[in-house]
Amino acid sequence: MVTDMTRFMIRVELHNARLTEQYERLHALLAQHGIVNVIVSDGGQRYRLPPAEYYYYGNSTRETLLATAKQCANQVDWNNSVVVTESTAIIWDNLKQVA
Numbered sequence: 001m002v003t004d005m006t007r008f009m010i011r012v013e014l015h016n017a018r019l020t021e022q023y024e025r026l027h028a029l030l031a032q033h034g035i036v037n038v039i040v041s042d043g044g045q046r047y048r049l050p051p052a053e054y055y056y057y058g059n060s061t062r063e064t065l066l067a068t069a070k071q072c073a074n075q076v077d078w079n080n081s082v083v084v085t086e087s088t089a090i091i092w093d094n095l096k097q098v099a
Helices: 020-031 062-076
Strands: 006-014 038-040 046-048 053-058 080-087
Touching: 006 020, 006 062, 020 062, 062 080
Parallel strands: none
Antiparallel strands: 006 053, 006 080, 038 046
């Protein structure tokens, strides 16, 4: 059975984060689940999302992504907030292109 892939934007804010290393650890934990801080344009160019913003494209549900992001954030800082938004289309301006 083939299921439709869905796009999600996820914001994970670490309220007590004082070190860049804390967000780098969060990036690595989330990436293990396909939640990344880079988005790819229709033309294949990769762009870095603003701080604390993440992207997921796949078959997970909002509820699963929220639980996963929360579990990852709790490993870095218990004082955090997570928002998951399902998207039909995403556009952006002035993001930094990455290799």
